[in-house]
Amino acid sequence: xxxxxxxxxxxxxxxxxxxxxxxxxxxxxxxxxxxxxxxxxxxxxxxxxxxxxxxxxxxxxxxxxxxxxxxxxxxxxxxxxxxxxxxxxxxxxxxxxxxxxxxxxxxxxxxxxxxxxxxxxxxxxxxxxxxxxxxxxxxxxxxxxxxxxxxxxxxxxxxxxxxxxxxxxxxxxxxxxxxxxxxxxxxxxxxxxxxxxxxxxxxxxxxxxxxxxxxxxxxxxxxxxxxxxxxxxxxxxxxxxxxxxxxxxxxxxxxxxxxxxxxxxxxxxxxxxxxxxxxxxxxxxxxxxxxxxxxxxxxxxxxxxxxxxxxxxxxxxxxxxxxxxxxxxxxxxxxxxxxxxxxxxxxxxxxxxxxxxxxxxxxxxxxxxxxxxxxxxxxxxxxxxxxxxxxxxxxxxxxxxxxxxxxxxxxxxxxxxxxxxxxxxxxxxxxxxxxxxxxxxxxxxxxxxxxxxxxxxxxxxxxxxxxxxxxxxxxxxxxxxxxxxxxxxxxxxxxxxxxxxxxxxxxxxxxxxxxxxxxxxxxxxxxxxxxxxxxxxxxxxxxxxxxxxxxxxxxxxxxxxxxxxxxxxxxxxxxxxxxxxxxxxxxxxxxxxxxxxxxxxxxxxxxxxxxxxxxxxxxxxxxxxxxxxxxxxxxxxxxxxxxxxxxxxxxxxxxxxxxxxxxxxxxxxxxxxxxxxxxxxxxxxxxxxxxxxxxxxxxxxxxxxxxxxxxxxxxxxxxxxxxxxxxxxxxxxxxxxxxxxxxxxxxxxxxxxxxxxxxxxxxxxxxxxxxxxxxxxxxxxxxxx
Amino acid sequence: xxxxxxxxxxxxxxxxxxxxxxxxxxxxxxxxxxxxxxxxxxxxxxxxxxxxxxxxxxxxxxxxxxxxxxxxxxxxxxxxxxxxxxxxxxxxxxxxxxxxxxxxxxxxxxxxxxxxxxxxxxxxxxxxxxxxxxxx
Numbered sequence: 001x002x003x004x005x006x007x008x009x010x011x012x013x014x015x016x017x018x019x020x021x022x023x024x025x026x027x028x029x030x031x032x033x034x035x036x037x038x039x040x041x042x043x044x045x046x047x048x049x050x051x052x053x054x055x056x057x058x059x060x061x062x063x064x065x066x067x068x069x070x071x072x073x074x075x076x077x078x079x080x081x082x083x084x085x086x087x088x089x090x091x092x093x094x095x096x097x098x099x100x101x102x103x104x105x106x107x108x109x110x111x112x113x114x115x116x117x118x119x120x121x122x123x124x125x126x127x128x129x130x131x132x133x134x135x136x137x138x139x140x141x142x143x144x145x146x147x148x149x150x151x152x153x154x155x156x157x158x159x160x161x162x163x164x165x166x167x168x169x170x171x172x173x174x175x176x177x178x179x180x181x182x183x184x185x186x187x188x189x190x191x192x193x194x195x196x197x198x199x200x201x202x203x204x205x206x207x208x209x210x211x212x213x214x215x216x217x218x219x220x221x222x223x224x225x226x227x228x229x230x231x232x233x234x235x236x237x238x239x240x241x242x243x244x245x246x247x248x249x250x251x252x253x254x255x256x257x258x259x260x261x262x263x264x265x266x267x268x269x270x271x272x273x274x275x276x277x278x279x280x281x282x283x284x285x286x287x288x289x290x291x292x293x294x295x296x297x298x299x300x301x302x303x304x305x306x307x308x309x310x311x312x313x314x315x316x317x318x319x320x321x322x323x324x325x326x327x328x329x330x331x332x333x334x335x336x337x338x339x340x341x342x343x344x345x346x347x348x349x350x351x352x353x354x355x356x357x358x359x360x361x362x363x364x365x366x367x368x369x370x371x372x373x374x375x376x377x378x379x380x381x382x383x384x385x386x387x388x389x390x391x392x393x394x395x396x397x398x399x400x401x402x403x404x405x406x407x408x409x410x411x412x413x414x415x416x417x418x419x420x421x422x423x424x425x426x427x428x429x430x431x432x433x434x435x436x437x438x439x440x441x442x443x444x445x446x447x448x449x450x451x452x453x454x455x456x457x458x459x460x461x462x463x464x465x466x467x468x469x470x471x472x473x474x475x476x477x478x479x480x481x482x483x484x485x486x487x488x489x490x491x492x493x494x495x496x497x498x499x500x501x502x503x504x505x506x507x508x509x510x511x512x513x514x515x516x517x518x519x520x521x522x523x524x525x526x527x528x529x530x531x532x533x534x535x536x537x538x539x540x541x542x543x544x545x546x547x548x549x550x551x552x553x554x555x556x557x558x559x560x561x562x563x564x565x566x567x568x569x570x571x572x573x574x575x576x577x578x579x580x581x582x583x584x585x586x587x588x589x590x591x592x593x594x595x596x597x598x599x600x601x602x603x604x605x606x607x608x609x610x611x612x613x614x615x616x617x618x619x620x621x622x623x624x625x626x627x628x629x630x631x632x633x634x635x636x637x638x639x640x641x642x643x644x645x646x647x648x649x650x651x652x653x654x655x656x657x658x659x660x661x662x663x664x665x666x667x668x669x670x671x672x673x674x675x676x677x678x679x680x681x682x683x684x685x686x687x688x689x690x691x692x693x694x695x696x697x698x699x700x701x702x703x704x705x706x707x708x709x710x711x712x713x714x715x716x717x718x719x720x721x722x723x724x725x726x727x728x729x730x731x732x733x734x735x736x737x738x739x740x741x742x743x744x745x746x747x748x749x750x751x752x753x754x755x756x757x758x759x760x761x762x763x764x765x766x767x768x769x770x771x772x773x774x775x776x777x778x779x780x781x782x783x784x785x
Numbered sequence: 786x787x788x789x790x791x792x793x794x795x796x797x798x799x800x801x802x803x804x805x806x807x808x809x810x811x812x813x814x815x816x817x818x819x820x821x822x823x824x825x826x827x828x829x830x831x832x833x834x835x836x837x838x839x840x841x842x843x844x845x846x847x848x849x850x851x852x853x854x855x856x857x858x859x860x861x862x863x864x865x866x867x868x869x870x871x872x873x874x875x876x877x878x879x880x881x882x883x884x885x886x887x888x889x890x891x892x893x894x895x896x897x898x899x900x901x902x903x904x905x906x907x908x909x910x911x912x913x914x915x916x917x918x919x920x921x
Contacts, residue, residue: 580895581900585900618895
C-alpha cells in the first residue's frame, strides 16, 4: 500500500515538473513572471507559503523584490509586505546563510525559540502570525551562480515537511533557478545588443535552459530530438542507464528502448507533436549491462523547436531496488543470524569451488578463522565427501548436505557440514558391543527392575531355548525354578541399590530341563546415573559342574591309589626286608659259629647268600626312595645346597682312605624340597664318589653357573666318565653303563636324581667322555609354573 | 629298675638275630621278648620296668606307635626309654616316633654285621652310658 501511495506521488511529482518546466520555459523572457509563477506553483505543491528573492547584481544582497505567495489571501498580503519590503544582507539570517552555503536548510519540526533566534527580528511578528511549524530554505543556483533564495513555510496545524516534499521542492527550485538564470541572460542579451530577434533569443534561451541541468538531481533529464539525437543528458539519467555521456552522445537514444516498449514511445511522440506535452508513461530502457531499467518518463516540447523535447525520467527500478534492497538487507541479516546460529558448519563456495562464506561453527570445527578460509579451495577442509581436515591435521568424519544456490547471476554451492566423528566412533563402539553381545556364548539379558525381560541375545536363546520374540516382555521368573523366586527378588533389590551380584544357581530351559548357571547381574544406569534396569550375564556351568565332579572323582581315585601305593611301599620296606635280613643274618651266623667246620667253597657260598640278600635290600631301598620322589608332596624351602654337598662329602668320604679334592662353591641356595634336595645331593655326590674310586686323586666339584639367563648347578668329577652315545640311558631306572664288577650300584640313583629335578620343574643333563669324568648340570627353578 | 631289655618283635627271625646281636657284643642282660603290642603293654603293667624297650613298629594287635603312645600316656611308664627298632626308614615313621616320645630310632640293617654293630652301640648306650632314672 505504502509503495502504491509513494508511487502515485512520484507520478504526480513528475507531472508537475513537466508542467512547471513548460511554463517556466514559456516565461523566460519575463523574469518577474518566472518568479511569480514559481512562487505560486511551490505554494500549491508544498505550501503553505513561499517567498522567492533574487540576488542583487553585485551578489551582496537578497533583493527587496521577488515573489511571495500564501494559500490564505489574507496572509498573502502580510507575507508579501514583510518578505519583499527590504533587502537582506547575504550571510545574515536564515536565508542569508543559505545564500552563503548554497546548501538547502530544512527544519522539519520547528522549535519556536530556536527559529526566532535564527531569523531576523523583523520577521518575528510575521512568523508568529503564520504559526510556522516547518520550513525549507533553498538556494537557487544557475550555472554555478547564486541567483536567489526560496523560503517555504508551513504553519500550524500542518504536518512537518517530509522528504518527498523536500525532493519535490528541490527539483522545482532547480528549474526555477534555471528559469531565473535564463531570464537574466535573455534580459542582458537584449540590453547588450538590442538586436536579437525574439525567435533567436527564445531559441538561445531554450538551449541555455538545459545547458547545465543539475547533475545531482534524482530525476534524469534529457534533451533530445524526435529522431533520437541526444543534446543534453544529466548524470542521474546516465547513472540509470549505465553509459557515459560521451557514449550516449554517439548513440541514438531510441536504441535504449527495447522493441517491446517502442509502441509507448510512439504514442508519446504523437501526443508531443499534437499538444506539446508527451504523456506520462512507464516504460523500460536497456541498461548497458543488458538488464532492464523500469522508468517513468514525462516529456515536453522545447519552446521554439518543433521536434526537440525535454524529458524527465524517474528510475522506478531504483526506487523499487531500494525497497528490495532494504528487504534484502533485512533478509541478509536474518540469513546471517540463521547461518551463525546453525548447529552445523555452513560453507558456501563459488563456482570455482573457492570458499566464500563460513559460519562460526565452521570456524570451530575446522580450526581456521573465516578470513583464513575466504577464497581458499574447499579441499583445504574437505578433502572428500566424508572427511574433514582440521587445521591441526586431525581428520574428522563428516556428514554433509549440499544444495545449489543461485545468487547474483552465479551458481554457488551451500554446504551444511556436521562433525560426526564422535557419533561415528560411538556408533562403531555400539556396533562392536552389539556384535560382541550377539556373538557371546554367554546369555546376555536385559531386564527392568520389575524383572521384565527387555533384551535377549542369541547366547540367551541357545542357553534357555526361547527366541527373543518369545521371551522379551515376559517376566524373568519364567527362567527361574519356583523355589528360587525369592532369591531373584533379593538380587533385583540389590541391583536397584547399585550392587553387582554374582552367584551360581539353577535355571529352567524352555524344555523344562534344569541348568546350572553362573550369573552376574549388574545395574544399568541412565545418563543421570539412576538405576533403570539390570543386565544379566549367564553362563552355562552344567558341563563345568560335571567336569568338576569328574575331576573330584579322579582326584579321589588318585588319592586312593596313592594311599594304596603308600601302604604297598610300607610293606615292601618292612616285610620284604625282614626275610632278607634273616637270610643274611643266619648265613652270617652260620659262618661265625660253624665256619671252621666248613670248607672254603661252603663258606664262599654262604657269603654269596649274605651278599645277595644285602644287595636286594639295597635295591629295595633305592626303589623306595625313587617312589618317594613322586609320592611325597613338594614342600619348598630355601635350602643351602653347598651345605648339603659338604655334608654328603663328609658322610661318604669321612672314613675313606681315598685321596680326594673337593671344590665346593659356598652359599648356593635354592627353593627346594628339603628331603628331596638331600636325596638329590646324596645321589649325585655318591655317584661322583663311586666313579672316581679308580683314579689316584678324586676331584669333585659343585658349583653354580648361569646358562641362557637361568641358574644351573653342576656336580663334576674326574672319574670314569661315560660314552656320550649312551647319555640317554644314564637316567633310566636299572640302566647301567658299567658292570657290577667295575662299579656297584642299583641303577636307580640317577633316575631318582632326574625325577627330583623334574619335580622341581628343572632339567638335568650329563656330559662326559670315557675316562675323562662326568658333569651333571641341573636347574631347579624357583617355582614351578 | 631291672637290667631287663624288653624286645617287642613279632618276627621270629628278627627276634633271634637281635638276641644274637646283643649277645655277640657281650650284653648279658636278660632279654624278654613280647610278640605283639598288647602283650608288651601287659608285660609292662605286670612287671618291674625294663632298662629299655626295643620296639618294632609293625606289630600284630596294637602296632608300635600305639604301644609307644600308651607307654608315654601312662604315668608309671612314661619315662621308660623306648628305642624304635624297625625295617622302615620312612620319614613319616621317624617323625611320628619321635613326636610320640621315642628316645631313639634305629633302622634294622639287612646286613647282619651292621645290625650287630647297631645292637652293640645301642646296648652300650642304653645299658652302660645312659644314667638310669632314679627310683621314686
